[in-house]
Amino acid sequence: EKELRDVEESFGFKFSDTVTWLNINGLNHVAEIEKLGKHYELHPLVIEDIVNISQRPKIDEYENYLFVVLKMLYYDTDEKIVSEQVSFVLGNNYVLSFQESEGDVFDAVRDRIRQGKGRVRDMESDYLLYVLIDAIVDHYYSVIDTLSDKIENFETAIFSGHVDDDISQNIQNLKREILRVRKAIFPLREVINRIEKNDNKLIQPSTLTFYRDVYDHLIQVSENIDIYREMIWSLMDMYMTTISNKMNEVMKVLTIMASIFIPLTFIAGIYGMNFEYIPELQYRYSYFILWGVMVVLFISMLFYFKRKKWL
Amino acid sequence: EKELRDVEESFGFKFSDTVTWLNINGLNHVAEIEKLGKHYELHPLVIEDIVNISQRPKIDEYENYLFVVLKMLYYDTDEKIVSEQVSFVLGNNYVLSFQESEGDVFDAVRDRIRQGKGRVRDMESDYLLYVLIDAIVDHYYSVIDTLSDKIENFETAIFSGHVDDDISQNIQNLKREILRVRKAIFPLREVINRIEKNDNKLIQPSTLTFYRDVYDHLIQVSENIDIYREMIWSLMDMYMTTISNKMNEVMKVLTIMASIFIPLTFIAGIYGMNFEYIPELQYRYSYFILWGVMVVLFISMLFYFKRKKWL
Amino acid sequence: EKELRDVEESFGFKFSDTVTWLNINGLNHVAEIEKLGKHYELHPLVIEDIVNISQRPKIDEYENYLFVVLKMLYYDTDEKIVSEQVSFVLGNNYVLSFQESEGDVFDAVRDRIRQGKGRVRDMESDYLLYVLIDAIVDHYYSVIDTLSDKIENFETAIFSGHVDDDISQNIQNLKREILRVRKAIFPLREVINRIEKNDNKLIQPSTLTFYRDVYDHLIQVSENIDIYREMIWSLMDMYMTTISNKMNEVMKVLTIMASIFIPLTFIAGIYGMNFEYIPELQYRYSYFILWGVMVVLFISMLFYFKRKKWL
Amino acid sequence: EKELRDVEESFGFKFSDTVTWLNINGLNHVAEIEKLGKHYELHPLVIEDIVNISQRPKIDEYENYLFVVLKMLYYDTDEKIVSEQVSFVLGNNYVLSFQESEGDVFDAVRDRIRQGKGRVRDMESDYLLYVLIDAIVDHYYSVIDTLSDKIENFETAIFSGHVDDDISQNIQNLKREILRVRKAIFPLREVINRIEKNDNKLIQPSTLTFYRDVYDHLIQVSENIDIYREMIWSLMDMYMTTISNKMNEVMKVLTIMASIFIPLTFIAGIYGMNFEYIPELQYRYSYFILWGVMVVLFISMLFYFKRKKWL
Amino acid sequence: EKELRDVEESFGFKFSDTVTWLNINGLNHVAEIEKLGKHYELHPLVIEDIVNISQRPKIDEYENYLFVVLKMLYYDTDEKIVSEQVSFVLGNNYVLSFQESEGDVFDAVRDRIRQGKGRVRDMESDYLLYVLIDAIVDHYYSVIDTLSDKIENFETAIFSGHVDDDISQNIQNLKREILRVRKAIFPLREVINRIEKNDNKLIQPSTLTFYRDVYDHLIQVSENIDIYREMIWSLMDMYMTTISNKMNEVMKVLTIMASIFIPLTFIAGIYGMNFEYIPELQYRYSYFILWGVMVVLFISMLFYFKRKKWL
Structure with a gap:
């Protein structure tokens, strides 16, 4: 494990036998990323999609690699939701990951690799990709928990008779948040489903069980989001009757x-x-x-x- | 039929000819459950899902066993709805069931086994699983009956002119309850449907008719829930006009x-x-x-x- | 044509060449029905479903017979809608029909048989089943006509300015009625569709055209119900603006x-x-x-x- | 081209080489229609469907002919929408058309035939059927244009502050109209789609392109209807805020x-x-x-x- | 690259080896377009669809060419949304494009061709079609950005307490705009999907990746439109509570x-x-x-x- 200054340092790893994980933070070094893309023989559209941070979650299958885009969600210090793009390229013996900014969502994964704990160290690149995606999906739970808390706070506020215009404004903002979370999470279900269902030689059968597990988590998160959505829509009605x-x-x-x-x-x-x-x-x-x-x-x-x- | 103190006592049953039903109450004895999982050669993700009580109903097919997760619903003494996770592992000649807490929903099943009454005693593990699932699904009916009663009470209250803020709060709570019940029951339909439709060697053709029957019950419960849902949503409108x-x-x-x-x-x-x-x-x-x-x-x-x- | 006191009297007909129609009124003579079921070699679940009157419309295919459950709808003398369960067992040369209470919906069919009029007398049991189902479906039209009248009455009442609480109560009741009618009729579409589409040896190709006709009627009834549903939901809005x-x-x-x-x-x-x-x-x-x-x-x-x- | 007094006069045309178009106005001469049906060997259910004017648009394929039912829509002199049933029987060398009353929607078609203009004269019965259906579908456009005008009138009225009870009544009527138009047009999409997709020997491949064109028109009309529907539903909200x-x-x-x-x-x-x-x-x-x-x-x-x- | 006065001048290009792009502005020169259509052996319905500017986006596959209709969207100087029809005919070595009026959306493409920059110059007609469609789809983003701005302006206005009738009128207009944009964009998804999925010999496998990219963009635009739609619908509710x-x-x-x-x-x-x-x-x-x-x-x-x- 090293922190690399220059993309070219990494090129030696390409043909090694072990699995290489290359994590690139910051997407404005376009030139570097293009160099990397050339080295790993990525399609020009892949490079374009990595750099353009307004992609929706998707999976593109190319001959020698899989390209996966998804969204990392978290609340920033102002309690505003942030949706950050993370792209993965899964090759035979490497995983490239691209983040907008240096986050800490992968720290737990790094720790497990360092300690050689768990199955991470022994297994192939497809399992590593699973571990990384799983780390992001696990983080969704904390986001929807925050959403749930917010809704309950509004309910309590409305029940106790606080009916100022702020509430309607806050509800509108909460609706917007839920719509953004939906937009980030819902398409990912299809992405994982396609990984699990398709017969891609890069994903080994034994790993499929783990992707199915991620898929189950996503379905669960999605269902919760839809429930929160209904709750908040009906909150507006309740607010109206209170007025x-x-x-x-x-x-x-x-x-x-x-x-x-x-x-x-x-x-x-x-x-x-x-x-x-x-x-x-x-x-x-x-x-x-x-x-x-x-x-x-x-x-x-x-x-x-x-x-x-x-x- | 015995009450076992130690998981290992049960290991002898694994290769017996008769069908063994092992019911584990309480999911915090993780070590014991892992021991059991090892003995029955369960996938690590299965053990994880058994212990993690926030699963959604699902079915996972493994080579030698089927893993089914579902939710038991009941109203507790405070008239609050409780959703408790029950997991089943169906093997060739055994059924393992895992409950969060010792409930009485399986009592009737136990009685039928003790008395050697009905088809339970003579049949295979797949039929035993059906009987256990059926016991849980039958219990859903009493839950939705309570829901139905609550809705009618609100209607009567609103019609007779009681329009305080409590009503809008109670309606909101009822909506929440219905959404929780939906969340617990709706995914189960697909689970049972997959048991019925798939060609799994663990389920014998003669038992399929019974699973289809459970499926019909679930569809019926689901339809009722959707009807209650519409009723309660329109209750809010009615409340508004009354105000x-x-x-x-x-x-x-x-x-x-x-x-x-x-x-x-x-x-x-x-x-x-x-x-x-x-x-x-x-x-x-x-x-x-x-x-x-x-x-x-x-x-x-x-x-x-x-x-x-x-x- | 005879009125039989005892189920066993009917057993002689089983192997006759002509088509036998056995109509059982009242479902509390469980013992008799079980005897009949045994004689006709019906699956225990079929007997259970016949007696349990809260089934949803469904079709179950068994090796030697088809089991169909549907709902008869009518307004009783209090102008309340009643949903009564009718079950059919279609065998090679017999049709068994089970009603909750003696109704008159089959009277027209009986008359046609007695008079030897129409195609009824000459044709097989599958055609007889069609005639009986058609009689029930035709009756749905009168039910939805009543619904349509009720909605128009409410519209007239609201337009002419009668805005008392009763109207909101009556609209709520009407919603409930429509939901019940939907629940009784909508699943039947799939039942008839499966009869028409499947390749069951009990249904002859020449009869399929008639089942398709019933299916068309059901689709039409369903569409009307959905239109009435939208009308009544928007009636509530109209009521609100009137207030x-x-x-x-x-x-x-x-x-x-x-x-x-x-x-x-x-x-x-x-x-x-x-x-x-x-x-x-x-x-x-x-x-x-x-x-x-x-x-x-x-x-x-x-x-x-x-x-x-x-x- | 002749106007025939007696159905039997037409029988000679059946086996002619040229395409015969027989247009029957008025559906109360049941006996005549049955005679015609016998002559053309139509199924009894077809005769029934022709005469029963409350059919929904549908297509039934028989061995030697296609039976198509659809709805002609127009506004009568009281600005009320009228939905009139038109049935077609497409045979190898003939098209029978049945209308409730003598309309003028087919006049343009007649003119084109008389003048020998266009492709009508040279082509087969399947193309003639297309021309007739196309004439009806083209007429839908004028109906939805009227709907669109009505909605805009209401918007203008509400914006300029006319908020009497009449508006809510008129909006309700408009909703009803839209629901009726939907009911007449939407099922037709599937009818035309089945003509286009199915492999019926009565429809020649070269004609399919034309049916696909009709299908496109129907989709367009349907989309417009749905847009008008949303507009009018939201009109009610707007009305409410204006009040x-x-x-x-x-x-x-x-x-x-x-x-x-x-x-x-x-x-x-x-x-x-x-x-x-x-x-x-x-x-x-x-x-x-x-x-x-x-x-x-x-x-x-x-x-x-x-x-x-x-x- | 030339500006042609007369359609016939272009006929020489038909059999040339290089790819020809013919862009026709203005659709009222019907005679010219028909001459062109004859020259390129287009089906009469294609000519009709090109000239009739109220088509919905669609794709028709003919033996020797593909016919694609789509809508270009932009805000005119009065801030009103304009939906302009653009049709393409993709042949083996030519692309015909038809616009209602001379726009500037293709200027960037022209520039790239002139400068011989990018892949445009070297590649086949199917890639040229992609570039042209992509230019139109990219323009959708600016349209939905304007929509997004408008919605936020309304939110701010309502939050700051401006509750005059104009707002409800403007919201209604915005709804109408969103419905029009939906109508123009949503059917295009299916068009592009069919290009990508079908096995048409005019589209080379290597170009499919690019069409998939356009498809992803369309899905993203569609999702945003649906989000804006929900926001604006809920804006009405918020307006109501503010009143x-x-x-x-x-x-x-x-x-x-x-x-x-x-x-x-x-x-x-x-x-x-x-x-x-x-x-x-x-x-x-x-x-x-x-x-x-x-x-x-x-x-x-x-x-x-x-x-x-x-x-």
Whole structure:
């Protein structure tokens, strides 16, 4: 295991008997990558696809090698989801991997190789490719766990009545995240399925079981994503009903206040009129009787709204 | 039939002529399970899948055995749905079953074996596997019955006008439950279908009819789940219209009260003005005429709202 | 044609040259049905499926007979939809039919047999089975006609402004009905398709044309059901907009009343103040001028709302 | 070319060398049609399907002829969509066509035959059938153009703020129309596809290109229908938001009026009280100061609502 | 490379050894196109399809040539999307291309040919067709980028609270745009897929890799369109919740104003009554006490609404 400064240093490994894993970080050294591609006799379109980081996950089978593109997903420090392209070229006795930036997703794999632990050291390049893909797919689980947590937070927020515009904005952002994750993960299912199903001489039968295992993981991740998607879509509905319920509550307060005091004010207004002849005005106990009437009216109103369950 | 303390006690059964059913409860004794796996020559990925309880239902065919993972569903004492993983290894003359915790879903099967009743005792391991799977699938019916009851309760609650925020929360939870049940049951259809369709030497032709029967049950359960799903999604719509209807009712009360008393109060206000020269004030019957006008206005308002069907 | 008291009476027919149709009403005489099953050498699962009335429509092919389960649909006297299970066993020279209760859907078939009319009498058991299935499928048309009528009634009700909670409840019930009808009819398509497509020796090529005809009818019924389903789902939307329109109308009345009279009341209130020095109070024509101002205000308000199309 | 009164007159043409096209208008002369069917040796189910006008588009292949059912669509004088059944029987040297009523969709075809123009005259019955089907499919374009116009009219109406209940009713009717058009056109795709794909000796290879062209047209029509369908479904949403926006506007007017005048009325009410000792009442400039306060309050309220963008 | 005035000038190229690319701009010179079609022995339906600009993307395989129709998309100067038809005829040593109007999408290709750069000059007609199609597909990316920008603008507008009717109109227009783009791009996937999968002698195996690359691009564009579609559909929901939130805010202002001042006005009304005997009126400090009561009421109301989080 070495860190190479120059691509050409690696050329010696091509015809060695052991399996060589060449990991290239950073895709802007186009010239170097083209040199490497020439050395390994890669098709020009492969080089183009490695460098163009907006590929969708795919597999292309060439005569002497397999070309696999997939997406690594992680949340960055701003809690934004990042989708980074990783390409693999699987040859008979080598695996080339190309990453956008130096990540740590392959660290565990490196450790296992260094320690000679597990089956990694003894097996062929197809098994190494499996180990690398598996490391990426395992990472998807942590991404969807974060998604799941976010959804639950929103649910809790909405249930506890926080209905500001931010929520609708955040839900929209979450939808966007889920759509991006789907876009990165869903096509990969077909890629792995084709590896598992096809009869490619580069993949040994004994390794197929492991690819099937990765495929099962992907199906599981996909199903979870679809469930989260439904949950978040229905969250919007729930948010809508919560808003409506809030409005209902506001309207009730208004209606109760207005319905109680507007009639009473009217009655007070009657006896504020300046007609010369209003018989009640002269009567000594009018004022007290009126208070009595008003209190009765007030209480019966309260009862009425109580019975309607508005209070 | 014995309860074994140590896995190794069971090894003697491997080459016996009769069918052996080994049921392992609790998946944290990883070492024991690995020992067992070694004895029965299971693939390392199988052991991994048995122990990792977040598998989705699947079937893996190996040379000498079939590996089946499925989910047992039941409501716990808190009325929360629990999804527990059960794995089966079907060999030529043995069935291994692995449960997360000691359940009672297999009790009926045990009883039938003890009593030597039914076809269980005479038949091969593939029939025993069918009986065990059937026991789990039959249990799904009781789960979806509970779901059905819950939905009907919500419908009744909404119809009778209970529109608090709890309902929207409960509906959201119910959606989540249905999505979990779907996730546990739907992939199983394909598993059983593959058992039925494939030409595996471990499954005898005469047993296929029984697997087809389980498959039919699963399709039926799935269809019911999808129906419940549509019902609950439309429940949300219904809840929304109920809220809107409530608000309409509130608004009508407010509008009627305000529309009737605001004009009357205005009239009273007119004659409460202190202008020195207001002819009506001196007229002796003004007050009574005004009352007459107000009563007429009041009644015609009532008629107006009656005709609009707001009352 | 006889009405038999005892199943065993029928056993003589088994080996007769002519086609025998045995119709069993009521499925609680399990013992009798089992006896019959034994006589006709039916698989135990077939007997189980006949007696268990919650089967979904399906077809099972056995060596000497075909087993078909389907659902008869009708509206009972309470206008509730009833789904009743009918099972058929088609043998070489016999058709067994099992109904939950004595219905009249086969009466027309019986009449045609009695009168020796049509092709029924001359043809084989596969044609008889077609005639019986066709009778059930023809009945579906009347069920979906009732559904269609119900939907149109709701549309008319909503259009004419009846927006009470009952409508949302009734729509929910109608959805449930449509889901039940779908559940009963849709799987039958596959059943008939398999009869038509498969190469079963019990079905003669000349009869296939007739099964294809039934299949076409089923497709047509299914398409209609899906159309009704969309109509009723969109009915809910329409109901929602109608509620909102109603609320808009209510709000407009409130707003117009309040916007007109609140300012006027304010003006009246001004001159009801008891300040010692309010110059307008002494002026002789103040009262009449004020009335003039109020009338102008009132009319210009009306114009304003007229221009906004609120009146 | 003749107009025949009696079906039997046509029988002579059956064995002629040239291609015969027999167009039957009106399907209630069942006896005549049955006579014709006998003469051309049609299957009884074909006769039944010709006469029963509620068939869905389909193709049935018989040994000596092809039977095709499709739907002709047009808007009648009341702007209601009419779906009329047209059946074709394609034999070796004849085409029978059956229409519900005498239409003019085939007039153009007749003209081309009369004038001996185009390829119609020289070619075989399969090409004639293509020409007839093509005439019907071409007519679909004018139907979906009308649909498109209707949708745009509704959009314009909703955008310009016409939100009465009629719109929701009209949208519902439009949905119904689209569903009917779908029902008539979509199954036809499969019919034409089967003509094109199957290896029927009645259709010559050179004609297949033309059927593929019809198929392309159908796909295009179908795609447009689906687009219109989405547009109209989303029209309902748009309608809903427009209603809500209207209500918002109404509420704002109410809130502004009430928020401005209710506090002012309160202030006026204060100084309308009859307490013996209210110091302000005696002060000479109180009235004018109060007016000042009220104007300031009024203006600051206006500013407040202006800042909230409610004005 | 020449600009030809007359179609016939081109006929000499037909049998040349080198690859000829003939680009025809403007489709109203039908006679010329028919002459060309005759010269290249094109099927009459091909000529018809070239001239009829409302084709959907498709591929027709004829014996000596391939006919491909696709849509070029761009935004015109009014920011409206334009879908222009481009047809290709691929022969053994020629490519004919037909555009509605002179565009500049092929300029880059022309440049590459002129400069003899890249693989264009050396390779066969099938590679030239790839280059031309690729130029069109690459242009789709800029179209969907514009769509993406528009959606984000709407999101920002809605989030910042701009809720006028224009937004709903613009969203509707955007939906229409997306549906049009889908309609132009989605069928092309199948076209390219058929080129790649089929075994047409006009396409050499070495070129297939390039067509697969175009196919990958199309899939990617399609996925993005579907994502944008979901985003915009959910934008409507978000818009709806924003409107509702606004209304809630309006209602709260109204309710707070009314709830505070209506009771206070009532109290003032009480002491504006003209009863002869109201004990409080004579009491010297009544007025000040009343003010105190009102202030307390006012403040406790504010507290109440504060606690309800309406303020």
